[in-house]
Amino acid sequence: xxxxxxxxxxxxxxxxxxxxxxxxxxxxxxxxxxxxxxxxxxxxxxxxxxxxxxxxxxxxxxxxxxxxxxxxxxxxxxxxxxxxxxxxxxxxxxxxxxxxxxxxxxxxxxxxxxxxxxxxxxxxxxxxxxxxxxxxxxxxxxxxxxxxxxxxxxxxxxxxxxxxxxxxxxxxxxxxxxxxxxxxxxxxxxxxxxxxxxxxxxxxxxxxxxxxxxxxxxxxxxxxxxxxxxxxxxxxxxxxxxxxxxxxxxxxxxxxxxxxxxxxxxxxxxxxxxxxxxxxxxxxxxxxxxxxxxxxxxxxxxxxxxxxxxxxxxxxxxxxxxxxxxxxxxxxxxxxxxxxxxxxxxxxxxxxxxxxxxxxxxxxxxxxxxxxxxxxxxxxxxxxxxxxxxxxxxxxxxxxxxxxxxxxxxxxxxxxxx
Numbered sequence: 264x265x266x267x268x269x270x271x272x273x274x275x276x277x278x279x280x281x282x283x284x285x286x287x288x289x290x291x292x293x294x295x296x297x298x299x300x301x302x303x304x305x306x307x308x309x310x311x312x313x314x315x316x317x318x319x320x321x322x323x324x325x326x327x328x329x330x331x332x333x334x335x336x337x338x339x340x341x342x343x344x345x346x347x348x349x350x351x352x353x354x355x356x357x358x359x360x361x362x363x364x365x366x367x368x369x370x371x372x373x374x375x376x377x378x379x380x381x382x383x384x385x386x387x388x389x390x391x392x393x394x395x396x397x398x399x400x401x402x403x404x405x406x407x408x409x410x411x412x413x414x415x416x417x418x419x420x421x422x423x424x425x426x427x428x429x430x431x432x433x434x435x436x437x438x439x440x441x442x443x444x445x446x447x448x449x450x451x452x453x454x455x456x457x458x459x460x461x462x463x464x465x466x467x468x469x470x471x472x473x474x475x476x477x478x479x480x481x482x483x484x485x486x487x488x489x490x491x492x493x494x495x496x497x498x499x500x501x502x503x504x505x506x507x508x509x510x511x512x513x514x515x516x517x518x519x520x521x522x523x524x525x526x527x528x529x530x531x532x533x534x535x536x537x538x539x540x541x542x543x544x545x546x547x548x549x550x551x552x553x554x555x556x557x558x559x560x561x562x563x564x565x566x567x568x569x570x571x572x573x574x575x576x577x578x579x580x581x582x583x584x585x586x587x588x589x590x591x592x593x594x595x596x597x598x599x600x601x602x603x604x605x606x607x608x609x610x611x612x613x614x615x616x617x618x619x620x621x622x623x624x625x626x627x628x629x630x631x632x633x634x635x636x637x638x639x640x641x642x643x644x645x646x647x648x649x650x651x652x653x654x655x656x657x658x659x660x661x662x663x664x665x666x667x668x669x670x671x672x673x674x675x676x677x678x679x680x681x
Contacts, residue, residue: 313338317351325350327358333369336362337376344380352383359388370395374420381422393423400427403435403444404531407569416444417452421461424448428465434527437680438470439572441526446482446599447569456601458483460517467520469497469504474613475572478598490518497522533679534575536594538564539671542659545579546590546672550657553581554588564592564674571680573598573613586655589648590662592619594676614681621649621674623664 316339320327325348327339336355343352364370370392374381381389396419399412406412416424427433428441435441445462449455463485468476473495480486493515496503504522507515516522540546545562553560559582567574578593594617652661665672 313340313342314346317342317346317348320351320354321348325354327351327354331358333362333372337372340376340380344377356383356385356388360385362388364392364395367396371420374423389422393426396423397427397430401430401432401434402529402531403427403433403440404529404570407440407444407447408531413569417448421448421453421459424452425461425465428462429521431521431524431526434529436529436532436571438467438526439472439475440529440570442466442471442475442479442483443569443572443599446479446601449482450599450601454602458485460485464517464520467522467524467526468494469519469522470525473498479572482599482601485518487518490515494519531570533677534568534570536565536568536575536577536676536678538577538674540564540579540674542662542666542670542672546662547657547659549579550581550588550590553583554657557583559583561593567597570678573680575678577619577674577676587653588655588657589653590650592621592649592674592676594619594678596678616679616681617676618678619649619674619676621665621672 313335316328316331316335320339320343327336331339336358339355340352343349343355359373364373373384373389373392374396376384400406400416406416416427419427428445433441445458445466449458449462453459463483466483468486468490471494476486476491476494480491493503493507497507497519507519507522545564549560549562559580561578561580564577564579567576569575573596576595578595580591580593582589582591596613596615650662650665654661662672667673
């Protein structure tokens with residue numbers, strides 16, 4: 264017979280049991296599970312599922328189950344590779360050989376495999392997955408100019424991205440677009456300060472202009488003086504190309520890229536830039552700042568648009584000279600600027616035909632440059648006094664006739680590289 268208060272049930276538990284009950288109590292208080300814990304549970308569940316399927320296959324003459332799905336097959340591949348179950352691994356690869364990738368998510372899961380395991384996946388399987396991942400991306404000019412398509416391209420695995428650049432079906436306005444895409448991927452996706460060999464060999468160097476190749480050569484350490492000289496010679500003579508092939512120098516041939524095939528032309532043959540400038544905000548702000556500082560000030564009027572190996576944009580500029588204010592709209596072209604260093608490749612001299620237009624609202628007569636051919640370095644082509652309204656003080660009424668009823672000025676530009 265026990266005299267006194269009833270014993271505390273918690274005191275009769277072991278230390279580990281008390282911790283478990285305490286943890287359960289805390290989980291009840293915090294109903295939202297941390298994302299990282301959910302991710303760990305998911306990975307653990309996949310691993311367990313993969314091991315279970317491997318064990319099932321071992322007990323069924325190394326055959327995968329009939330209800331196999333792609334996520335389970337990926338898990339089986341990983342588990343069989345870890346456990347050394349070679350025959351089960353082969354059976355999973357055989358199942359993949361019959362699988363049809365339905366969407367990009369499924370195709371991407373294949374390339375999420377560890378590189379050592381991905382190397383043993385049959386090439387036919389990887390080709391089908393690449394076809395799904397690259398669908399709609401083969402016109403590089405269209406792809407790079409569209410924000411969503413560009414993001415999708417930069418998220419591709421390096422092997423798939425290299426396949427896109429090397430593919431003869433990939434169309435461009437000029438080979439310089441391929442060089443630009445390689446630099447962009449190396450910078451944004453790989454976080455590298457130069458283009459790796461796997462991407463550099465996709466650029467058909469002899470198809471670049473000598474000026475462009477020299478301008479971006481700093482990003483391509485593969486392009487030695489010998490390689491550049493050979494590329495220039497190949498441009499001059501087909502006999503030199505044949506001699507290079509016959510020599511069989513693999514490093515030289517890799518640096519030159521495919522020297523025999525010219526890519527198809529992109530459906531995009533020029534750059535089109537459009538913007539609406541607010542008279543009281545964007546134009547007024549840059550004009551007021553220029554007058555206050557008594558120096559030239561500018562703002563970007565459009566987002567950069569990649570084309571022909573450059574990025575293009577419209578720039579609104581207010582210039583003060585001799586106490587007079589002029590408002591100009593410029594077309595700016597730049598080579599790729601590296602994120603890590605902020606350095607830009609040397610901008611080669613390039614001929615282009617440019618046209619900028621703004622339609623006055625008063626009489627409907629557009630003010631258009633007649634498209635003369637100009638040669639420029641990295642920027643500065645447009646109109647010093649686009650609106651023909653040089654003034655000693657900011658007066659928005661002087662530009663009112665160019666704006667619509669909402670105070671917006673419509674500007675458009677067209678650039679064609681020659």
